Amino acid sequence: MxxxxxxxxxxxxxxxxxxxxxxxxxxxxxxxxxxxxxxxxxxxxxxxxxxxxxxxxxxxxxxxxxxxxxxxxxxxxxxxxxxxxxxxxxxxxxxxxxxxxxxxxYLSGAITYDAAVHQPEPLIASKIVWLDALITNVDRTARNTNMLLWHKELWLIDHGAALYFHHDWQSWQEQSQKPFIQIKDHVLLPFASMLDEANAAMKQLLTPEKVRQIVDTVPDEWLAQEPDAEPATVMKDVYFQFLMHRISHSENFLNQARHAREGLI
Incomplete structure (x- = not known):
């Protein structure tokens, strides 16, 4: 390894x-x-x-x-x-x-999260909203929460629809600068009352070294499946730069989340 x-x-x-x-x-x-x-x-x-x-x-x-x-x-x-x-x-x-x-x-015995039944802690909800805005995850809505309750704790699953910029590699720089408009549909947005605290906590945890380590774990063979694939090191660097730009300019998507939440409460 x-x-x-x-x-x-x-x-x-x-x-x-x-x-x-x-x-x-x-x-x-x-x-x-x-x-x-x-x-x-x-x-x-x-x-x-x-x-x-x-x-x-x-x-x-x-x-x-x-x-x-x-x-x-x-x-x-x-x-x-x-x-x-x-x-x-x-x-x-x-x-x-x-x-x-x-x-x-597999989390045996876990049940699908229902916002009408379970209200998560504000900081946890805010960190999840922040994360999904970072990675442009469109799949955390009331219709499809992609969260489970297991042993009374909230667990996240299924991030396969995130990072959708990689379906159009040429626009990755432009996409890295955009807010995440779909955050208005996030199932946890009503509970995310600590977005500023979540922003500070997540930026402290998601250091360049940690993000690089995660991106470097992607198998080269998964990246080689692209018809016009660049070398794996180049493609991994695009993922890294995309994420680091969004993290360092998190106010872009954080403001969008704040405005969307104000419209809900």
Whole structure:
């Protein structure tokens, strides 16, 4: 393991348990050779490896910000893994996902977060709103919260739709300077009464060294899937520069969140 990377564990997928029919990533519950269950995100699904990159970066930024997220692991699929799968759609997905995928540790017994039932602490809500504005995560709405309650704690899942600038690499500098208008739909915005405190805390935790370490953990092979891919080091530097520019100019998206919240309360 490169010293500049996070030490994510590697597991071998041994059993496809059941598909999870939510979202465009077509995730599934799978068992690995360590005996644990994981929510598996496939490289062969609709958004391809870009969704895995966003999942990894977004999730580990959340962890670095001291928010709760299930353990992320690199999950390898053997070429022969899908041959016995009777469902043709699933078999095609598994065949297209041979190699390195991403798994999130399955939180058994967790329930979907409901804002009408559970009100999070203001600082936690504010940090999550801040994070999602940073990574331009459009998937934390009342319709699709992408949060779980497990042992009475709030856990974040599914960041695959974040960092959508990478669907148009040429505009990354412009996108890094924009506020995040969709923050008005964030399910936790009404509870985010400590945005200034969250801003200070997250900027202290998400140092250039930590952000670089997270970005460098992205496997080169996920970045090589682009038709016009630059060298992996170049693409990783774009992710790093995008994030650092947004962090250093956080007032751009923080003001947007403040104004959106004022319209709610």
């Amino acid at each position: 490169n010293q500049t990377q996070l030490d994510l564990r590697n597991v071998q997928v041994t059993r496809y348990v059941v598909p999870l029919r939510e979202g465009g990533s077509l995730p599934a519950l799978a068992e690995a050779d360590d005996g644990f269950l994981y929510v598996l995100k496939f490289r062969g699904a609709g958004q391809g490896t870009k969704a895995l990159v966003a999942e990894l970066i977004g999730g580990e930024l959340a962890r670095a910000g001291r928010l709760r997220i299930p353990e992320l692991v690199f999950a390898t699929l053997d070429p022969a893994f899908g041959r016995s799968e009777p469902d043709e759609e699933i078999q095609d997905l598994l065949k297209a996902s041979t190699g390195l995928n991403l798994g999130l540790h």
